[in-house]
Amino acid sequence: MLLKWRRRAKFYVIKLLRAGQGNHKVALGFVLGFFPCWFPTFGVGPALSIFFAKLLRTSVASSIVAAGVGSVAWPLLFFANYKVGNVLRAVWSKEAPIAEVDDLLLETVPEPDYAHAADHLNRLGDMGLNFMVGSIANSLVFSVLFYLCIRSLLARYRAPLLRTLRPKKKIGRTG
Template sequence: MRTKMLRKFKYYCLRLLRIKKSDHVVALGSVLGFLHCWFPTFIVGLPISLLLTRLLRGNLAACVIFSTIGSFTWPGLFYLNYKVGFWLNRLVGAPAANHPAHMALAPPVTHKVGHFASFGHLGMNFLIGSIVNSIVFSLIGYFVIRFILNRYRPTLITKLKSQGKGVRRSLTVG
């Protein structure tokens, strides 16, 4: 099972590296394919990414490959969204709910439902984190993928091809 998954992963990496489009087109498709993974879009995420990739003229195959990779990483991404949003909220200095000025200005009803108001802070932290993460990591990802494709594409293709032959030989011999 593990060997089969590893072979598929290598196959799709090789397929991604063999795309004859420019580095810009492949990097754009890759970033747009991963973009929806930062948000809880679940079922409609891939169609949104495909539409954005089509509109911005990115590579659709790269979009699908990176969307698939992102579908396995979304629990970690959601946690990262919350942590970054929480950190930014603390950095900006959002007023604490128990601050005396906030208590004096807050209507008495908020004291009764204060427990449920904390869920709103969780959502706001997540939203802020997902927006910031999607922008920052998309920009970084675009330039990193473009650099890798521009500089190391032929080397990576030959390395993956040689590893694929070794895997195939070991499967036929044993």
């Protein structure tokens, strides 16, 4: 099973490197393939990656490779989205004036059960907002960084990688 996955990964990498497309199209295809991985797409991410790659006429092979990498890295991306969103919201939010806080504290709460449930739902809403802010920020920043890195790596290492992945000729009998 592992050998099958390894062969398939090698096939897509070779297909990606041999593509007659320029470094720009391959790097952009990778970025478009990884972009949906920052958001919870509930299994539609790889299809979205291929759709975006075909829509913008970039490399579909690099889009598939990036979607595969992003699918495996989803738990880390989820955690990064939440943490970055939490930091950004803390930086951008301002403290409420003390008079408003005092007014809120003086109001009576009708039922303690409802107050607890409302507080819990408010915290869940804040977590969702933190996640969305983080996913938007991460997707934009890392799309630019990935594009620049992939394009420069392809410009420098495309030919040596193809020579490395070329099948070895067997020496011996040919008959």
